[in-house]
Amino acid sequence: MLRLxxxxxxxxxxxxxxxxxxxxxxxxxxxxxxxxxxxxRYLEQVLQQLVHHxxxxxxxxxRGGYRLARSKSSIVIGEIIRIVRELEGTPDPLLLPEGSDxxxxxxxxIWLDMQQEMMGRFDAMTIEELCLxxxxxxxxxxxxxxxxxxNERASIGxx
Numbered sequence: 309m310l311r312l313x314x315x316x317x318x319x320x321x322x323x324x325x326x327x328x329x330x331x332x333x334x335x336x337x338x339x340x341x342x343x344x345x346x347x348x349r350y351l352e353q354v355l356q357q358l359v360h361h362x363x364x365x366x367x368x369x370x371r372g373g374y375r376l377a378r379s380k381s382s383i384v385i386g387e388i389i390r391i392v393r394e395l396e397g398t399p400d401p402l403l404l405p406e407g408s409d410x411x412x413x414x415x416x417x418i419w420l421d422m423q424q425e426m427m428g429r430f431d432a433m434t435i436e437e438l439c440l441x442x443x444x445x446x447x448x449x450x451x452x453x454x455x456x457x458x459n460e461r462a463s464i465g466x467x
Contacts, residue, residue, distance in 0.1 A: 310423050316392045318346045319354045323363060323388055324438045327380050331451035334365075334373030339450070357395045363388065380436035386427050 321344045326335045329343070337355060341348050355374055358364040365377045376383065407416070443449075 310389070310393075310426055313392070313396060315350060315354060315396060316389060318344070318350050319358065319388050319392045320385060320438075322346065322351060322354060323358065323376075323383065323435055324442065326364065326374050327376055327383075327435045328439045328442050328447070329450045330375050333371060334367045334375045336373040339373075343450075354392065354395070357391055358388070361387075361391045363391065376435070380439055381434050383435045384431050385433045385435075385438075386431035389427070389430055 322340050325340045325344055329335050329339070337348065337351055340346060341351055355364060355366070359366045362377045363383055364374045366372070366374055
């Protein structure tokens with residue numbers, strides 16, 4: 309079952325932060341932690357998992373950090389959700405064989421249908437779209453190339 313965990317929320321926020329604040333230099337995890345209020349212990353684990361699944365690229369060293377591995381328009385929220393769910397390793401209670409006939413044949417199918425609909429929406433929602441929402445909400449970007457609603461089209465193409 310799709311549930312909103314802290315780790316999932318942090319993962320989505322971190323990827324959007326990297327996309328929104330990335331300039332010429334990679335985005336440092338310290339900066340993500342400061343801006344988003346994400347504890348470092350959660351952040352590093354999630355960032356490494358996203359690197360492992362080719363959502364992010366990591367760069368080591370004093371000028372190191374993270375950048376998107378692909379364009380903002382090709383990374384969807386559904387992908388991040390699946391990666392974090394795998395990381396959390398909790399079994400989906402909807403798929404467990406326990407329960408009554410009504411639970412198995414009536415109630416659970418409704419939840420599964422709703423979950424599929426939600427995941428369909430998340431699979432259609434890109435990081436680019438969330439960056440646009442941040443710009444429209446007048447959230448300032450710390451990137452060298454400023455991301456604002458008036459120049460969002462020019463900035464979006466650059467990743």
